[in-house]
Amino acid sequence: MDSSLQQLVQVFRNNDGFKRVFWLFHQKYRSYGRITKNTKIYLENPSADELRVLNGFLGSAYRKEGAIPITADKIEKEIRKSKYRDLFNGYDLNDFLQVYYGENLTSKSEDKRRYDAEKMEFFQILLREAQMESSFYQFISFIKTYKNAPFVHYAYKKNSKSLKGLLILIKNLFEQLPFNRDIYLPLLAYKLRGDYHALAFNSDAGKMVIFALQVLSYLDNGVEILQILEEEQVEKLFKDYGILFCPEANKLAQRLWILGRKNSEESGHYQLVPLRKIDRGSFAQVYRVFDPIERRELACKVLFERSYFIQSYGKEGDEYLHRFKTEINLLRDHIAHPNIIEINKIQVERDPVLFTMPLATSSLDKWISSNHIVPNETKLNIFKDILSGVAYLHQHKISHRDLAPQNILLFQQKDDSVVAKVADFGLAKDHRSFSSITRYSQALYGRDAYTAPEQKESLKNADALSDVFSLGALLYYIFSGTSPENRFKSFITYQHIVGKAMEEDRSKRYQTVQELWDDIINSSLPSGGYSFSSLMNYEFNDFTIDVNHVLRCLTTVDIGESDAVLWVFIKSFISVPLNILEECSRHETVMLPFMHAVEKNIGRARCKDEEWYHVSIRIAEIYKGTQHSELQLMAIHLILVIALKKGNQLTLNILVDIFSTLTGQDALSQQIANIIEKEFLCYHDVLIGLLKNINYPSNIRFALNDF
Known part of the structure; x- marks a missing residue:
């Protein structure tokens, strides 16, 4: 110009x-x-x-x-x-x-043309530097003209150098795919960028990785590219490429602080890296974390924040915090045993309160559910470890009060053996302490199927004998794979031990863990030593020893084929003296599942009248010896079957004797009336004729229309 x-x-x-x-x-x-x-x-x-x-x-x-x-x-x-x-x-x-x-x-149009030309050259440079046909080459080829990638184009407009850094990150990521083994997102972030939080869900790098994997999925499998993904969709996308992302753990990123301690070898504050949520309890959650100082993965128990407890539980909210700190103090200061979980690092000075511990292979409940075929020896070794840990606690005047499968952690060793450790001491009671919370809480805690009756009434009643009850429940669970609530329906090898450990009457339980273990050891006779069929040849000499022997044999009963029931069941059953069976009837944990087996065998059996009679008088003895209503009902039902369906005349007299004693037992007689209406009305005339000279309950009389 x-x-x-x-x-x-x-x-x-x-x-x-x-x-x-x-x-x-x-x-x-x-x-x-x-x-x-x-x-x-x-x-x-x-x-x-x-x-x-x-x-x-x-x-x-x-x-x-x-x-x-x-x-x-x-x-x-x-x-x-x-x-x-x-x-x-x-x-x-x-x-x-x-x-x-x-x-x-x-002009704006001139600016746009220049901008587009510069951007295209930006991508062309990346393409020239990339290996032809590599995943990164395909990715750049795709995004340079892809219209629905506002994040990428905005990043270029904002700062092309930063975008280039993000794309180099993607190049490095693609070069490592597929991974030899799954890797957690924070650990991948450190591997790629030296920062565990570099690929955070909402960061530019995190968004770029999500978009890049979507493009890769589209190019490889035709999966639609979405502009907005929910956390669950991101989790699945990452999983498809061997990257583990946990939305729950992601929420705790940069919040799990370990505070350095003065006058110790530890110094400085640092953050644990949350990887995955493992479990959630009533007042805390457990996460898999990475400790960047120790350079290893650990489990981290994290208490919910105090505000949560105050809002949820009011004044009792502070009690939860106290209990959690009690757990930390117990584990750190008073407990050291190979079968009890140990504490690694702690932080109790600010929210969230937490501590770390070794990372288990699995909890007992998850291990049982995923290992359906396990040798009894392995199961017994696991239970022995649990007993060892609990015995140590009791020796130090500490009762756990929350022994359940979720609180037993398993650690697989190099030789593939499994070591069990007792964990979760949030309900533990130190009997040396006079804390009003830990000793006298009125709250009701514990997992129902594993909790002793006295603890269900009040936590303050729970002690070492309550742990013994829970140990019996764990023994049943380990050997059956089902809830101890099923102990009255099916047997395990140590059924009689389960029954004694889980007695409602505390005085009848094992009084120490050692007593329980001794009984297990004494039960380990050579194969066949306690078989049901051995009762035919067993010599009954000592009442107490004989009762224990019979109880153990009853747990081995089988359901015989029709032509074999007489020998595999009937002959052995009628070999047991009446007084022995009467005493055994008081052990409902053994007798209830045994009576289920009796019912199935009787249904298949073909016997002489005298043999049926001997079966009936033993069932009647079980009826007389028990106070358990379900066991009484099962006994009466079987006597009805033998007397009416099997047509045994001698058993009719036993039936009359029992019916004459039912007056005043309204609940039991109503259940019998229901059974008669359902199964035995075709024997109406026989029953009326049989009962005409005795006074029996009106609800049974109503069922028979006998007025």
Whole structure:
């Protein structure tokens, strides 16, 4: 441009009254790419200085009110009328603005073309540097023209160098796919960027990884690319490429602080890296974490924040916090045993309160559910470990009070053996302590199927004998794979031990863990030593020993085939003395599942009348010896079957004797009436004739229509 135009521009630059006028024409140029004579601007709310300049220059009487319309033609004409007309000769307002704004005078369309060209060159450089046909090459080829990737294009517009860094990150990621083994997202972030949080869900790098894996999934499998993904969708996407992402753990990122301790070898604060949520309890959660100082994975128990407990439990909320700290203090200061979980690091000074411990292979409940075929020796070794840990606690005057499968952790060793450790001491009671909370809480805690009756009434009643009850429940669970609530329906090898450990009457339980273990050891006779069939040849000499022997043999009963029931069941059963069976009937944990087996065998058996009679009098003895209503009902039902369905006349007299004793037992007699209506109404006349000379309950009489 001629220096004359530059002089003219300088004149107007020195006058502030024109700045906003030319800026408005500049905006018009940006929109349309050129100023014409008809191009019009509106100067809103002009200042006094602007009014003075415009009135003098344009020769008009403008006022402050309203917007002043000004055309390009008007500006050009007034310049040509002014003393600066020679400086403007041969030019128009476009030329003037070009000098006034220099390189900054570009239209939006020109800017877009230049921007698109620069962006395309940006991607072309990456393509030239990438290996042909690699995943990264395909990714760049795709996104350079993909219209629905606003995140990528915005990142380029914001800072192309930062975008290049993100794309190099993706290149490094793709070069490592597929992984030899699954890797947690934070550990992958450290591997790629040296920062465990670099791929956080909402970070630029995290968004880029999610988008890149979506593109890869689209290119490989045609999976639709979504603009917005829920956490569960992200979790699945990562999983498809061997990356483990846990939304629950992600919420705790940069919150799990370990505080350095003064006057110790430890110093400085640092963060644990949450990887995956393992479990959730009533007042805490357990996470798999990575300790960047120790460079290993651990389990981390994290208490819910205090506000949660106050909101959920009111005044009792503080008790939960106290219990958690009790657990930490017990584990750290008073407990050290190979079968009890040990504490690694603790943090109790601020929310969230936490501690770390070794990372288990599995909890007992998950291990049992995923290992359906396990040698009894392995099961017994696990239970022995549990006993060993609990015995240690009791020796130190500590009762656990929450022994359940979820609180038993298993650690697989290098030789593939399994070591069990007792964990979760949130309900533990230190009998050396006089804390009003740990010793006298009125709350009701524990897992129902594993909790002793006295503990269900009040936690303050629970002690070492309550643990013995829970140990019996665990023994049943380990050997049956089902809830101890099923102990009255099916047998395990140590059924009699389960029964004694889980006695409702505390005085009848094993009084120590050692007693329980001794009984298990004494039960481990050579194969066949306690078989049900051995009762035919067993010599009954000592009442107490004989009762224990029979109880153990009863747990081995089988369901025989029709032609073999007489020998595999009937002969052995009628070999047991009546007084022995009467005493055995008090052990419901053994007798209830045994009577289920009796029912199935009787249904298949073909016996002589005398043999049926001997079976009946033994069942009647079980009825007399027990106070358990379900066992009584099962006994009466079997006597009805033998007397009526099997047609044994001798058993009819036993039936009459029992019915004559039912007056006043309304619940039991009603259940018998229901059975008669359901199964035995076809024997109506026989029963009425049989019972006509005795006084028996009205609900049974009603069932028989005997009035």
